[in-house]
Every structure is written in structure tokens, then in C-alpha cells.
Amino acid sequence: MTMTNAEPEPQEHGEEELNKAIEELKDVLHEENPGGGERADSFSGNPDLVMSIPVEVQIVLGSAEMPVSQLMALKKGSTVSLNRRVGEPVEIVVNGRRIARGEITLVDDDPSRFGVKLTEIAGKASVE
Structure with a gap:
């Protein structure tokens, strides 16, 4: 959004x-x-x-853009469609800069939690 x-x-x-x-x-x-x-x-x-x-680390699953009227109409149970599809990599962002991409995975020692397995680390030239 x-x-x-x-x-x-x-x-x-x-x-x-x-x-x-x-x-x-x-x-x-x-x-x-x-x-x-x-x-x-x-x-x-x-x-x-x-x-x-x-440092603040964020895992970005995706984003959405919508008009304020649609935003105001959201309620419990509403679904917001993101700009990414299932299976696409998520972004790992540190203090506002993308440093890597990865895939969602279950944590080995605690299957009730999930984490991110890094699949790509950004080089200096590709950091956004």
C-alpha cells in the first residue's frame, strides 16, 4: 500500500x-x-x-496499493491481495534497505514457528 x-x-x-x-x-x-x-x-x-x-530487520511478504475508500472498508476477515504469488521469494530488509531474498520455511527446532531461508544475498551494486 x-x-x-x-x-x-x-x-x-x-x-x-x-x-x-x-x-x-x-x-x-x-x-x-x-x-x-x-x-x-x-x-x-x-x-x-x-x-x-x-538494527531493524523486516521480512516483506509483499505489498498492495488501494484507494482510501477500499482501505476504510477493510474489516476483520477481509483479505488484502498482495503483489506477490505463493512461492515467490520474500525480501529481507534491514533499516529500509533490501539485503537479501529468501523463502518461508518452518524452524527446525520449533515447527510451530516459521522463518526465512536465505536464497540470495544482495551485492553492493544491487542493494536498493
Whole structure:
């Protein structure tokens, strides 16, 4: 569903959190390296600092576009037809960027849950 000039999209909130985390990381690195020299040493000395930054991961099954009147007519039990067919890959999106595609699968250790098996990882050139 495409909406314009409404409220900010949820991914913008995720981008704000990522930007805040990056700023916090810059502050920490600046404190560890007050002389301003090479900052790469700070990363190699404390990789957990970077690896603990939270990111939002979304699995996108598909999307739909409809007029507001149709949207307002939705009720419990309504079906929204998506732009993808059964068996087509789903997209794995991190902080608003597609990083991979995959297929829906059952989780091995808990068959009551499902997950995504990665089938394609986007290269730098193909990241949207």
C-alpha cells in the first residue's frame, strides 16, 4: 500500500535510531582516541561495540496499493491481495534497505514457528 504526505514511514524511525547509535559510537570513539589519530584501531580493539548496535530487520511478504475508500472498508476477515504469488521469494530488509531474498520455511527446532531461508544475498551494486 502506498501512502504519501501522511505520517513518516516506520523505516524513518529505524533510521533515526541507527543515526543515534552511530553518533553515540562516534562519541565513544572520540573519547577513546582524543589525539584524533587513526580510528580503525578503536574498532579492531572493541568489535563488540559495533556488533551490539541494534538494527531493524523486516521480512516483506509483499505489498498492495488501494484507494482510501477500499482501505476504510477493510474489516476483520477481509483479505488484502498482495503483489506477490505463493512461492515467490520474500525480501529481507534491514533499516529500509533490501539485503537479501529468501523463502518461508518452518524452524527446525520449533515447527510451530516459521522463518526465512536465505536464497540470495544482495551485492553492493544491487542493494536498493
